Amino acid sequence: MTTEEDADLDAVVAGVRERVDPAPEERERLTEAVDALTERVQEALADHDVTADVVQVGSTARGTWLAGDRDIDLFVRFPDELPREDLERLGLVVGRQVLPDGHEEFAEHPYVKGEFEGFDVDLVPCYDVPAATDIRSAVDRTPFHNAYLLDRLDDDLAGDVRVFKRFLKGIGVYGSDLRTKGFSGYLSELLVLEYGGFEPLLRAAADWQPPVEHDPEDHGTRTFDDPLVVVDPTDPERNVAAVLSADNVARLQHYARDLLADPREELFFPPERDRLSAEELEGHLDRRGTLPLAVAFDAPDVVEDQLYPQLEKSLHGVVAELDRRGFEPLRAASFASEGEDQPFDRAVLFVEVAIAELPKIQRHNGPPVHVRQHATGFYETYADSDVYGPFVDGDRYVVERDREFTTPESLLESDALFDVALGAQVKQQLKAEYEVLVGDDVVALTERFGVELRDYFDPTP
Amino acid sequence: MTTEEDADLDAVVAGVRERVDPAPEERERLTEAVDALTERVQEALADHDVTADVVQVGSTARGTWLAGDRDIDLFVRFPDELPREDLERLGLVVGRQVLPDGHEEFAEHPYVKGEFEGFDVDLVPCYDVPAATDIRSAVDRTPFHNAYLLDRLDDDLAGDVRVFKRFLKGIGVYGSDLRTKGFSGYLSELLVLEYGGFEPLLRAAADWQPPVEHDPEDHGTRTFDDPLVVVDPTDPERNVAAVLSADNVARLQHYARDLLADPREELFFPPERDRLSAEELEGHLDRRGTLPLAVAFDAPDVVEDQLYPQLEKSLHGVVAELDRRGFEPLRAASFASEGEDQPFDRAVLFVEVAIAELPKIQRHNGPPVHVRQHATGFYETYADSDVYGPFVDGDRYVVERDREFTTPESLLESDALFDVALGAQVKQQLKAEYEVLVGDDVVALTERFGVELRDYFDPTP
CATH class of the missing domain: 3.30.460.10 (Beta Polymerase, domain 2)
Incomplete structure (x- = not known):
């Protein structure tokens, strides 16, 4: 880092302070x-x-x-x-x-x-x-957090906290809500305090080797399995960064390096992103050659911190089942649109799979032929049924039998959807009503979820 | 086993002896x-x-x-x-x-x-x-094998050897050539000798728990990694069953049980199987919903024991590459048709895959973001290239970049075919000329390989 670049960063920080102080x-x-x-x-x-x-x-x-x-x-x-x-x-x-x-x-x-x-x-x-x-x-x-920080943050550090928080907002990782899983205000302040300012924190974060552990009061009494650990100065049992995801630690590291290499206010105040248009979405689908699928349903009447963990669990369940059934999910995301009478209106589990269709049959390995009782049972089960085999492969019996779901949409449209791990209230809503959009049909989602789809199809770090 | 069933088996063996003595x-x-x-x-x-x-x-x-x-x-x-x-x-x-x-x-x-x-x-x-x-x-x-057996096989045992050999032929596992990888004549005779006759051998084989080891002269000096070991009575270093495949051991076990449960001469003298017709093949493709592919080429001018190991190696190489590229091979086989001026005329590597088409992009995981030098190099490589990302997933950078082959036939038709492990002379022949048949085109193979395709699509144990 040359003196000139330092000066650039100083100027950027000064510019940011003018806007956030x-x-x-x-x-x-x-x-x-x-x-x-x-x-x-x-x-x-x-x-x-x-x-x-x-x-x-x-x-x-x-x-x-x-x-x-x-x-x-x-x-x-x-x-x-x-x-x-x-x-x-x-x-x-x-x-x-x-x-x-x-x-x-x-x-x-x-x-x-x-x-x-x-x-x-x-x-x-x-x-x-x-x-x-x-x-x-x-x-x-x-009140204990408050007292701890009030005692330690002078005006200079408070100014650096504002810059750091603006940076975290700019790069999309501010907030300890369960949708963002980012940096809380308290965590941001402790980090600025720990490193003695915004710039030293930035330089340190660029070089972090998680797990990164801080214990400002040196009183921690347990271990944590988190990428960033900041033991709460007011509670030795608590990691202030417990909610922070590995993704968001990595994002801070990425953008810290980016800001140091090319200081610019834009990272603190990024332009709002356009909604993805229907035409753009079609272009992406064509360019990617994947099959997008969406399970759309009325969001349950719960607040954000209850909805998003349920959406995440449900999405994970659907992705795992599509994977287990051979459709090879490539990427996935969940969306929810704001409601009028309740926090959220419509919710979507969005999954892109690599495999649009599988054969009508699938291989099913039986026991080794030498395990006589088990093997004979297997052979007799399949000998007169409508399968290919049993034949011998290596030391085992094998059959090729009917596959239950040859397309991902047939899986999502069936009751098998309810056998996957779903958030409790999401499951209730799905049981009442849901719609599966397949392929180009997902273009309809741009109306409600254009911003989310922009983030999905034009991903930034 | 009841006395009645014993009598049935005795009658079947007597009938077989009438035909093979x-x-x-x-x-x-x-x-x-x-x-x-x-x-x-x-x-x-x-x-x-x-x-x-x-x-x-x-x-x-x-x-x-x-x-x-x-x-x-x-x-x-x-x-x-x-x-x-x-x-x-x-x-x-x-x-x-x-x-x-x-x-x-x-x-x-x-x-x-x-x-x-x-x-x-x-x-x-x-x-x-x-x-x-x-x-x-x-x-x-x-001559040593000959002398050893001549000393020990009386007329009764010789008769049982004939019955056992006929059984092995009937179930398709007789012959130590490198196409069959079955039971040699010498091995068959040693086994009948070891168990004291056809029927005790049959009952023992039905219950084998491989590895099964015999050392008639109790002089073995080494260990073998084979499912069946019969130490050569004339050479303590040699397993007479070294060529025998696990598949054929399992087949003998299967058919031994079958014969004991339902004694019948048909297992010794199975009817010749019809060639698979073009219509039947089309029916199977429709029923299976897989994509068949065939690499057809002129067989090299070599004998069976040289050709089949090369075909096997080449088939394995092609299957492994199709698997690595995501096309999920389901089953595969190699065929060769008899020649006029040389042992074999045309050879085929036949593979059935589950996946006919993959997306244009594929996920490519980069390094963890915290491995700064490596991660920055990865980011810079892809930041301005025509890929999706780099974005962060977990602690890593990820991009979605172009996939090299989106169809299995494009892989087989490219020079990538020559990068897989191929038999030396098979590779030479492929370099000179080959043809890729895809989907319904493989129906043309029924003309030369109707019998082999019958075995493939109507598999028996």
Whole structure:
């Protein structure tokens, strides 16, 4: 890396910071909103006979949010001895009082989400436990994360966190939701802290040899089977990067090298990709010579973190069965379109196979002829049936008998689909209704899933 | 096995013996012919200044030939000290004198083959060595085999040898030539001797658990990796069943059980099978839904024992390459038709594949992204080329790039055919000329190879 390239990277980072650093007015408005909300919560609490404090958490609490993000996370910490029913009830009562136009959402317990002076506010009840290892629900851990980072992130590092998070967003690996399986905000901040800034983190990531292990507090008590391990500074048993996929580690490595070799803001702010058109899809099918198949159905009424693991499991089940039946899946993906009355509308298991048709017969190996009882049983089973053989090959009997499914669509259209491992609610939906699209029929999917199909047929690292 | 079934088997064996035991007149004519030939050989030897004796060997020497077989094998044993050139020269001179209308053939050295009073006579020169372990050429061993069996086979056992040989012929596993890889005459006789008759041999074979090992003289000095081992009573280093294939061991086991369960002469004298007609072949192709392919070429001018190993090697090479390229060979066979001016005329490598067409692209896995130098090299190789990707899958780069052969016939029609392991002279012939038949075109093969195609498409154990 020459000095000139260093200068290029510095200039790019400076350019990115200009776009992601919140302006003073934005910070001011945020502080005012948080103060007003905190006061409202305390007033609401005063109406009920309970002591609790209010903690602001999340990126807006630590100055690591990206300009324009408008999320305020306020946690109301109730005493440890409060029964869970009371915590849930009081959490909602206070939430509704503070955000009268808000609505309930559900994580490990219910909380209230609403708008306040242009900000999206989460008002979450949690327990005030002595340490992160004593938590009663996952949300209890958040204030500890918050405190740990607040103590360590100065303005410089907070700025680098914003650059790193923008980079992760740009390359598509930001977010610990179960669809993305990327880097959470907390993980991003710990990594910047661990490496002392964006650029050293970038250079290190370019050279990572997974498994890469960090234990900032040097207190880890177990081993993890993950490509990246960052032991939670507030919990020695927990890998902060547990959700992160190997793919996304590799992607960060790829783009870190790319950015170092050719620094450019475009990697932080990639242009939106066009939807794949029907004509483009047809062109790809022609160019590839594969057979695409799609199982399309109404998405179950569940949130993203429930839907995507089920789609993934179902897709894996379908791919494994197509493989076992000899159709050689080449690549596969699942899609879901946003719904109006429920989170998702229509879902698709999309598989491209190499083999469009198999022979009517298939080889079936019998036992070695010398295993007399077993062999005689096999021979007698097939001797008078409509198969080729039994004949001898090596030391075994062999027959060529009818194959159950000669095309992949006949498999997908049969009840055999329900014998594969499917997500529970996906299975329910499929049992009610589904459609199999084959070959050029999949062109119809470009209407709903043009963006996803662009990613599939014009894949980037 | 009930007494009734025993009686059935006895009756079948008696019926077979009636058909395979040579009549007294046949025995008499044979003895006369052998005597006359022996006298002629001795007269011829007298013209040359060398002492040698004449030994009758083979099944006609031991009374184990099947009625109607007309082979007389006479070995002329020359002194051990005679130079090889002299043995070869004298062997031919004597041979031509005794059989003036005969012709030369070649085993390990030349000998004369001719007709005499309706018998096919082999007149073979060999060395008179002190023991079978001192032989200078394979033919020197034969007189020792002959002496060993003559000492031990009485008329009863000789009769059982005839029945066993007829059984082996009936089920298609008789002959140690490299096409059949079956039971030699010598092996058949040793087995009948070892088990004390046809029926005990049959019952034992039905229960064999290969590897089955016999060492009649209990003098074996090495181990063998063969399904059946019979240590040569005249040579502790040699397995008489070395050529026998696992398939043929299994076939003997199958048909031994079949004969015991349902004794019938038909197994000894099966009806000749009809040639497969063009219509029948088309019916099979339709029923099977496979793609048949044939590489047809002029057979090299070599004898059976040279041709078949080369065809087998070539077929194996072609099948392995079709498999490696993703076309999933289902079954394969090689055929050769008899020639007029040379042993064989036209030869065919016949392969049935499950996959008639593959996509234009194929997946190609690159290195793990974290192996930086290697991974960067891979990425740069493909980044600007006409492939899908590189994209990340798991921890690796992957591309989907053009497949070289999308149909099996395009592979067989290309020079890639010459990169597979082929028999040397088969390769020469293919380089000069060959034809690829695909799909229904193979119907043309029924003209020359109707019998072989019957065995292929109506396979028996």
